[in-house]
Amino acid sequence: MRVKQEIKQEVEEDVFVVFEDTPMSRAANRQAATSNTENGSMDQSLPIEDRHPAPIVDLDHQLAARNRDKIHTTHLSYKDFVGQPSKIGSRPWISGFKDGEPVHMDQQKFCQTLEDGTNLFSVPQVPTLVKRIKGLNMKIPLNLGFPSLHEYLQSQEHADVTVIDSFKQKALSKKMKISEVINRFKTPAHERDICINILSNEESGSGTKFDKEFRPPRLVEESLEKRLERVLIRKKDRVEEELEDELITEQRKEELTEQKKRIEQQMNTFPKYLKFVIVSMGGSFTKVHIDFSASSVFYHVFKGTKIFYLAQPTEENIKIYKEYETSVKTKKKWIVEAMENQWERLVIKAGMTAIIPSGYIHAVYTPEDSIVVGGNFLMEDQIARQFELSRVEEKMLEKGMLDYGSLYKEFNNVMFSYTENILFEKLANLQENPVDDIEELKEQTSAMMNNLSKSDLATWYSEEEQKQIIEKLKQLIPVEWVPVEKIPEAEVPVAIPMAPVEAEEPEAVPELNLMRTRHQRACKRAAGTSQIPIKRRRRNN
Known part of the structure; x- marks a missing residue:
């Protein structure tokens, strides 16, 4: 849900990707092995014990043995796999990534899965996949889909949306009308000139049909913002009640009027981050990030599929993340490689809801056209972590590495x-x-x-x-x-x-x-x- 400004010195480097044993990866391995043998050179991407010249006798047998040793995966640099370095998320990068999408991360380490939300009253301590919305007390428009997207998102005051071209990992210079977005999705995947990823479209107070019909899950009521909002409403009611008293002095009346003005100012500019409608084309990829101000997230998939790759917010992982985010080096190790054994894969299919607690590091891949609704919120028991990440983001804003719209403003x-x-x-x-x-x-x-x-x-x-x-x-x-x-x-x-x-x-x-x-x-x-x-x-x- 965070949209980063593209840093001028974009990383162009070999990146570390773990690929399945796919026909494409086997072909790439075979080609690399043939080339290295013919030139009398050793494949430096292989373990030390495999680095020796060998005649081409039975490449399939060699590759099968190598893959068995690596638990059905092949470790390749991005240059080796695609043939040229490129930017993360770009069309050629995605072409390679989807063929070797790292399903080996499926082994459950810290995430949990629930059949429904009946017993889920607050934000869990770990990322949680809820298979059915029963018990979440979340109201959703049942017929929301690509044909009805215009009906749910269009209004006189709310007509255009910011669109990211995922292949370039940056927003288009001009906003796009919902009708145009829908038309773009009608184009066959192989004919699309851009990969649309709408991440910052928030509908709270927009007056759209979606705004009126959608209600976030009940656990959001325990958020810091909702608690604060309820207190402000009560205070405003008390002030208005006292102002109606004909016996109050003029001085007291002025004080109460000023209090009411302050409360109304806060309520009128109160955070609105609970009704994001995320519309993504298949092939979209959101780079590794932590949601703004380390906010917690709920994430419900209406159509399509989303795949999260998550790492825990341990002290070491957060340190790696902060160094990676604030570094201006043109060459640096991809954070997925730096945290190689930390990731867990979470697949969210249509009808499922994910709850991601504060601070979890994650990237998101969209294998097919998808519509998602999500929300960000703060928690009272995570104040220190939320401050920590907010200060990092503010420093990045000062350095021009992040735009203001990407902050929890x-x-x-x-x-x-x-x-x-x-x-x-x-x-x-x-x-x-x-x-x-x-x-x-x-x-x-x-x-x-x-x-x-x-x-x-x-x-x-x-x-x-x-x-x-x-x-x-x-x-x-x-x-x-x-x-x-x-x-x-x-x-x-x-x-x-x-x-x-x-x-x-x-x-x-x-x-x-x-x-x-x-x-x-x-x-x-x-x-x-x-x-x-x-x-x-x-x-x-």
Whole structure:
């Protein structure tokens, strides 16, 4: 769902692809073996034990033995397979890839499959394939397809869509009308001059038939955005109710009017990422990526098939991914090779739904014309990871390696608003209204203190307002969680220890009022409650 701007220095290199034992790969092997033998040279793509000149006696026998040793797969560089280097996703690259599509990745490592969504109430910890929509509480238009696409997506205000030519891995200079998109799909595959891949068409609030008839699965209701949206709606209702009171003072009326204006501004520009309609031609390939801001994803296939290649967001994999994404080298190892043994293949057929948790690295191949609906959303228990990837994307934006449309544009706004409207209330009322999971609240608070900082992208708040929110968060952190002297400066977020640290009394504390306030609150709490033991919750990657 993310559309990257094509980097000027596109990688043109030999890439590592794992191909099945197909007629094409056998022919390529036979040709390479013949050429190497005739020239008296050794095939450097073979294991060391196979690197010796051999007479051409029985090539089929040699190839069969070699393939048995490699578990029915043949490792070839892209140049060896196609005959010339090319860009990932291009027509010749796809021609080779589809013939050797790596089905050996089917061995289940970390994904899971469910028959339906009856017991799926929240985002699972691992990528999950749901075979039937029963229990997901997702409303879908049953007759959506290529013949009816125009009917569902066309409206007076919403007529054109951004189209990516997958063979070139970049968007066309001009948007395309839905009617033209449909006509292009009527063209036989071998006659198509471009490979259409529509990834950024979001229908929320568009007024289209699809917008009116589609409802995301219920697990989305547990997202950070939905929780925030519900709080804003309640606050607006309370403000409007108080404004109707004839006894309020003019000063109070002005304050409430300003509050209402702020809430409405946020609601009017609230993130809309839950109704993407993805329309792809067979042969489309989306390069390895993590969805913007490490958002979680639901992905329902209406027509066709999609194949995901997924890798877990382990510390090492994320490190490789970030280095790969931010590197400007013209020659670099393809990330699929760098993470060779990390991938799992997930096939999503028509009628199936996939749920991909935060941070999973993946590429997507479309073997046949397909229509998909998907949505991106944030989760409260993934704040740290979502910040981490957002900061990487912002750096890439600064370097011109990513366009603004590829970002979760409201990410910083949402994080400040969540802190102000939800996190503050949780912390302020902690003693009167204890939370169910104290460890989770500590992690959320830590993630915010480590990462929340003034940003030009946080347009819902002025620079001074952002600073005030950060300072208030410092004041509300329970003193037994984090010593005062360990609280970072607002301008330079640093790591916060989650366990209490035995430390000597600081010689000088720059914020005396803050210290006094926190000390008084700590004494008050000590009278009625014991210190809470602090443990860091393990994450299941």
